[in-house]
Amino acid sequence: xxxxxxxxxxxxxxxxASLELRCNYSYGATPxxxxxxxxxxxGLQLLLKYFSGDTLVQGIKGxxxxxxxxxxxxxxxxxxxxxxxAAEYFCAVGARGSYIPxxxxxxxxxxxx
Amino acid sequence: xxxxxQTPKHLITxxxxxxxxxxxxxxxxxxxxxxxxSLDQGLQFLIHYYNGEERAKxxxxxxxxAQQFPDLHSELNLSSLxxxxxxxxxxxxxxxxxxxxxxxxxxxxxLLVL
Numbered sequence: 001x002x003x004x005x006x007x008x009x010x011x012x013x014x015x016x017a018s019l020e021l022r023c024n025y026s027y028g029a030t031p032x033x034x035x036x037x038x039x040x041x042x043g044l045q046l047l048l049k050y051f052s053g054d055t056l057v058q059g060i061k062g063x064x065x066x067x068x069x070x071x072x073x074x075x076x077x078x079x080x081x082x083x084x085x086a087a088e089y090f091c092a093v094g095a096r097g098s099y100i101p102x103x104x105x106x107x108x109x110x111x112x113x
Numbered sequence: 114x115x116x117x118x119q120t121p122k123h124l125i126t127x128x129x130x131x132x133x134x135x136x137x138x139x140x141x142x143x144x145x146x147x148x149x150x151s152l153d154q155g156l157q158f159l160i161h162y163y164n165g166e167e168r169a170k171x172x173x174x175x176x177x178x179a180q181q182f183p184d185l186h187s188e189l190n191l192s193s194l195x196x197x198x199x200x201x202x203x204x205x206x207x208x209x210x211x212x213x214x215x216x217x218x219x220x221x222x223x224l225l226v227l
Contacts, residue, residue, distance in 0.1 A: 043218030
């Protein structure tokens, strides 16, 4: 079965600084990978997803993620963080043939002014 | 706003009770998914319905059941509630049930069992 690890429970950055949120997955083949964001009091919103092809994926709100097969990672990046990016971020993995993702435990992003 | 609505927003009840959570998918979406988010277990898939039929089950307890009605709204029934059932329950919808599709999440129902 697939699994996802988000090693950082909390990340604190200053507004305007760059951001990288880590995600490692475990799956025997090439997985489907997702990043979701959950703002306080809101449901999850899909930021980006990777199925195949170009390993650098562009998403909404200026986010991107890079799939690195050799490292079993799918880290989320943003060059300049805005205060409104403060939220919980979830990485998820889906197995080929299944449309139900397995979610990581999430990383809480705190943005200092 | 994702277009998925969930009612109620908050629910406080006692152990042993039964509650019903309601979800209305986006217009045109045939699939509804239910998830539970708790501090202990994180975000877990419970069950998926497609056009009225159950398609997949995840970590759903026997005390929990769901259905999807002809108008495509869905209800999640939780019975014999325990303290550990306190959680945020999300539903999500998508057009079909293919892996390529984006799931759109509702704002959730926060359940507190006292």
